[in-house]
Amino acid sequence: MNRPTKGSFVALIFLLCLVVAGPGHAQTDALPSWNEGAAKTAITGFVSRTTQEGGADYVKPAERIAVFDNDGTLWSEQPIYFQLAFALDRAKAMAPEHPEWNDAEPFRSLLAGDVKGVLASGEKGLGEIMAVTHTGMTTDAFAGTVREWMATARHPKFNRPYSELIFQPMVELLGYLRANGFKTFIVSGGGVEFMRPWVEQAYGIPPEQVVGSSGVVTYELGPDDKPVLKKEAKVEFVDDGPGKPVGINRFIGRRPVFAAGNSDGDLQMLQWTTLNDGPRFALIVHHTDAEREWAYDRQSHIGKLDKALDEAPRRGWLVVDMKTDWKVIYPAKQ
Amino acid sequence: MNRPTKGSFVALIFLLCLVVAGPGHAQTDALPSWNEGAAKTAITGFVSRTTQEGGADYVKPAERIAVFDNDGTLWSEQPIYFQLAFALDRAKAMAPEHPEWNDAEPFRSLLAGDVKGVLASGEKGLGEIMAVTHTGMTTDAFAGTVREWMATARHPKFNRPYSELIFQPMVELLGYLRANGFKTFIVSGGGVEFMRPWVEQAYGIPPEQVVGSSGVVTYELGPDDKPVLKKEAKVEFVDDGPGKPVGINRFIGRRPVFAAGNSDGDLQMLQWTTLNDGPRFALIVHHTDAEREWAYDRQSHIGKLDKALDEAPRRGWLVVDMKTDWKVIYPAKQ
Numbered sequence: 001m002n003r004p005t006k007g008s009f010v011a012l013i014f015l016l017c018l019v020v021a022g023p024g025h026a027q028t029d030a031l032p033s034w035n036e037g038a039a040k041t042a043i044t045g046f047v048s049r050t051t052q053e054g055g056a057d058y059v060k061p062a063e064r065i066a067v068f069d070n071d072g073t074l075w076s077e078q079p080i081y082f083q084l085a086f087a088l089d090r091a092k093a094m095a096p097e098h099p100e101w102n103d104a105e106p107f108r109s110l111l112a113g114d115v116k117g118v119l120a121s122g123e124k125g126l127g128e129i130m131a132v133t134h135t136g137m138t139t140d141a142f143a144g145t146v147r148e149w150m151a152t153a154r155h156p157k158f159n160r161p162y163s164e165l166i167f168q169p170m171v172e173l174l175g176y177l178r179a180n181g182f183k184t185f186i187v188s189g190g191g192v193e194f195m196r197p198w199v200e201q202a203y204g205i206p207p208e209q210v211v212g213s214s215g216v217v218t219y220e221l222g223p224d225d226k227p228v229l230k231k232e233a234k235v236e237f238v239d240d241g242p243g244k245p246v247g248i249n250r251f252i253g254r255r256p257v258f259a260a261g262n263s264d265g266d267l268q269m270l271q272w273t274t275l276n277d278g279p280r281f282a283l284i285v286h287h288t289d290a291e292r293e294w295a296y297d298r299q300s301h302i303g304k305l306d307k308a309l310d311e312a313p314r315r316g317w318l319v320v321d322m323k324t325d326w327k328v329i330y331p332a333k334q
Numbered sequence: 335m336n337r338p339t340k341g342s343f344v345a346l347i348f349l350l351c352l353v354v355a356g357p358g359h360a361q362t363d364a365l366p367s368w369n370e371g372a373a374k375t376a377i378t379g380f381v382s383r384t385t386q387e388g389g390a391d392y393v394k395p396a397e398r399i400a401v402f403d404n405d406g407t408l409w410s411e412q413p414i415y416f417q418l419a420f421a422l423d424r425a426k427a428m429a430p431e432h433p434e435w436n437d438a439e440p441f442r443s444l445l446a447g448d449v450k451g452v453l454a455s456g457e458k459g460l461g462e463i464m465a466v467t468h469t470g471m472t473t474d475a476f477a478g479t480v481r482e483w484m485a486t487a488r489h490p491k492f493n494r495p496y497s498e499l500i501f502q503p504m505v506e507l508l509g510y511l512r513a514n515g516f517k518t519f520i521v522s523g524g525g526v527e528f529m530r531p532w533v534e535q536a537y538g539i540p541p542e543q544v545v546g547s548s549g550v551v552t553y554e555l556g557p558d559d560k561p562v563l564k565k566e567a568k569v570e571f572v573d574d575g576p577g578k579p580v581g582i583n584r585f586i587g588r589r590p591v592f593a594a595g596n597s598d599g600d601l602q603m604l605q606w607t608t609l610n611d612g613p614r615f616a617l618i619v620h621h622t623d624a625e626r627e628w629a630y631d632r633q634s635h636i637g638k639l640d641k642a643l644d645e646a647p648r649r650g651w652l653v654v655d656m657k658t659d660w661k662v663i664y665p666a667k668q
Contacts, residue, residue: 062540139583183542196587206396207587208517208543217583219576219602227606229583242553249473249551249563251585253530253541268553272561 030176032327033169039283039325042318043173046281050257051180057279059257061181066258067248067269068174070188070195070212072303073262073285074203075166076155078294080115081302082162083194084126086149088118090133098132135215135233139193142231146197160333163202169326170260170285174203182258187211187248189240189265193231211251213239244269257281263303270308274315282317284308289323364510366661367503373617373659376652377507380615384591385514391613393591395515400592401582401603402508404522404529404546406637407596407619408537409500410489412628414449415636416496417528418460420483422452424467432466469549469567473527476565480531494667497536503660504594504619508537516592521545521582523574523599527565545585547573574599579606591615597637604642608649616651618642623657 034040049057050064071077080088091110101107106125109117118125134142150163158165174184184205186195192212199205216234221227239247245268248256259266259273262285274280286305287296297305312319322329368374383391384398405411414422425435425444435441440459443451452459468476484497492499508518518539520529526546533539550568555561573581579602582590593600593607596619608614620639621630631639646653656663 062534065542185542192584192587200396208399208519208585210587214584217580219579219606221602221605221609225609227579227602227609229579229606245553245561245563246551250526250548251542253526253544268555268561271555272553272563275555275559275561 030179031169031172033172035325035327037325039318039320043176043281043283046258046279047177047180047182050279059279063254063257064177064180064182065185065252065254065256066174066177066182067185067187067211067252067256067260067273068170069244069261069263069266069269070186070190070199071262072287073167073260073266074170074174074186075162076293077303078296079157079302080119081190082155082165083190085153085155085162086146086194087126087129087133088115089149089153090145091129094132131233134191134193135231137231139217139229139231142193143197146194150198158330160330163198164333165330166202167285167326168328168331171203171331173260174205177258178204183209185209185211185248185252185256187239187244187269189213189238189243191215192239211239211247213237213243240265242268245272248272259283260285261308262287263305264307265303267308267311270311270315270317274317282315284312284317284319286319286321288321289326289329292329293322295323364513365503365506367506369659369661371659373652373654377510377615377617380592380613381511381514381516384613393613397588397591398511398514398516399519399586399588399590400508400511400516401519401521401545401586401590401594401607402504403578403595403597403600403603404520404524404533405596406621407501407594407600408504408508408520409496410627411637412630413491413636414453415524416489416499417524419487419489419496420480420528421460421463421467422449423483423487424479425463428466465567468525468527469565471565473551473563473565476527477531480528484532492664494664497532498667499664500536501619501660502662502665505537505665507594508539511592512538517543519543519545519582519586519590521573521578521603523547523572523577525549526573545573545581547571547577576602578603582606593617594619595642596621597639598641599637601642601645604645604649604651608651616649618646618651618653620653620655622655623660623663626663627656629657 031040049055050059052058068074071081088110091107095101095111101111106118106121106129150161153162154160155162155165178184186199186205188195190212192210192214195210195212196207199210200207214236216232216236217229218232219227219229244266248269255276256273257279258281259270260283261270270282274282287294289295296303297309365374383389384393386392402408405415422444425441429435429445435445440452440455440463484495487496488494489496489499512518520533520539522529524546526544526548529544529546530541533544534541548570550566550570551563552566553561553563578600589610590607591613592615593604594617595604604616608616621628623629630637631643
């Protein structure tokens with residue numbers, strides 16, 4: 001072995017520093033659950049272009065805002081929205097304290113196990129169930145019931161906790177974007193208080209990056225000097241449809257450069273994100289897999305995808321075909 | 335020079351790696367504009383305790399949420415709230431397009447340079463000025479007028495841009511907290527759309543970490559396929575007093591461990607932050623310096639500090655005496 005020169009030592013030290021302290025640029029596949037093809041290439045191409053310093057499409061890290069719908073985009077939403085499943089389960093659990101429910105719809109149907117009857121009660125009946133299960137308690141108490149339900153409830157089709165029915169390819173996409181300096185937000189029609197207790201563990205998205213629908217909350221300082229926030233039976237903000245750009249403006253205050261949705265409720269969010277100068281990206285998760293998940297779009301009562309599907313081609317939005325683009329749907333069982 | 339051993343080379347490389355890549359733990363003073371004393375020691379003691387892994391008061395990075403009022407806490411608020419100064423200037427600039435204002439209060443007083451007359455028009459008159467200057471345009475257009483005003487307007491007492499009348503000691507405190515893993519948020523009674531265009535440069539706080547009062551905004555996609563958000567003349571949320579814990583819950587979704595305010599409008603935010611288990615910290619900026627800034631508290635119409643000042647001792651809140659605790663008030667002139 002030759003005696004190394006001073007210069008080669010410095011070079012060696014530098015190299016070792018990169019190995020020890022560097023951010024790790026190993027060429028592993030960040031999206032292993034995505035099949036090779038146009039969808040995956042479109043995503044990685046956009047991320048490459050927008051993160052290449054000096055490139056024409058470079059986006060400064062501070063402007064790398066990525067917004068994701070939740071129901072049907074990050075997790076499943078069939079046969080009923082999971083938050084509604086939570087509400088029905090909660091109402092059943094509360095029933096012993098409410099003997100009057102035995103004689104009043106929609107609770108009578110609910111307690112008889114007749115979910116179709118409950119749904120037939122329409123907006124008014126479902127509104128009553130949402131009110132008794134989502135309001136009248138403190139925000140802390142509500143978060144506790146959400147956590148307990150997430151830990152114990154099982155989805156009827158898959159017999160898994162609801163928080164495991166998240167889309168593995170989308171979880172990878174979130175992580176891939178974050179690894180490339182994007183800040184990931186949920187922008188969902190679902191209740192913000194329902195999502196915050198579990199989304200950090202499921203998606204790596206902290207509570208302060210969750211935008212959702214909300215009810216009025218009031219502050220009280222009791223005689224015991226313990227302040228509480230109480231959830232009132234009054235809707236405050238519906239973060240759906242045209243409410244999504246409004247929610248993005250209110251909570252984030254920047255216009256996103258990346259958006260993902262799955263239904264017409266996301267249409268305005270996709271427009272707001274993409275119909276602007278500079279590099280923009282939008283994708284729609286198209287539920288095409290009746291075997292591994294569900295297949296539905298234009299005629300569905302849940303997650304109806306009709307106008308946004310028509311608009312996608314002329315807007316240049318990527319339509320992800322769940323059946324062909326995704327190797328797996330859900331994370332492997334623990 | 336002795337021939338170095340292999341072991342000593344490895345040690346050297348490690349040391350150099352720490353120097354090149356380490357987070358930099360040089361013992362420089364992160365709060366140079368704070369005089370040595372009880373206030374500074376209380377702040378650095380809290381940060382040391384809560385960031386010491388394994389310590390009894392350790393707070394996980396994700397929970398290190400720090401909230402700051404803006405008017406009177408991060409910048410001055412005299413002789414009138416700076417957002418009101420913006421509104422008056424804007425109304426004057428808009429006057430040529432509104433000849434009808436010559437005969438109608440509060441605009442007649444405003445155009446005659448009679449600010450006292452304007453203020454005498456009370457909530458109704460000021461509401462009209464706020465409405466014409468803050469609504470009826472797109473969010474982008476409004477942000478543009480805020481930026482232009484910040485670049486051109488000068489404070490009457492100091493003849494400096496308003497964005498330079500920020501408190502240097504508080505800017506250092508924000509940076510010190512962030513360097514220790516805290517996430518810093520503004521939680522202000524001021525308008526969120528008024529703050530977002532300039533707070534990132536002034537305080538290092540990005541738009542998505544600004545909570546404030548807001549008006550209703552609506553989404554529109556015009557025939558030119560350019561979506562806009564329009565600011566409507568309807569108040570949506572007042573982020574003041576009991577509204578501050580509500581705003582914190584809605585926008586951040588975590589309970590802070592650190593809060594700073596200066597008036598009774600911050601009382602509930604300080605309670606919500608501190609009246610809870612675990613290590614908590616609250617401070618009140620007490621305006622005691624009539625020479626370098628202003629001196630006011632219990633009797634002031636702006637930034638009234640009365641109840642919170644009474645509560646501070648029994649809650650253990652730090653009352654910062656601007657005159658004795660701060661070496662300088664504002665950043666040095668550029």
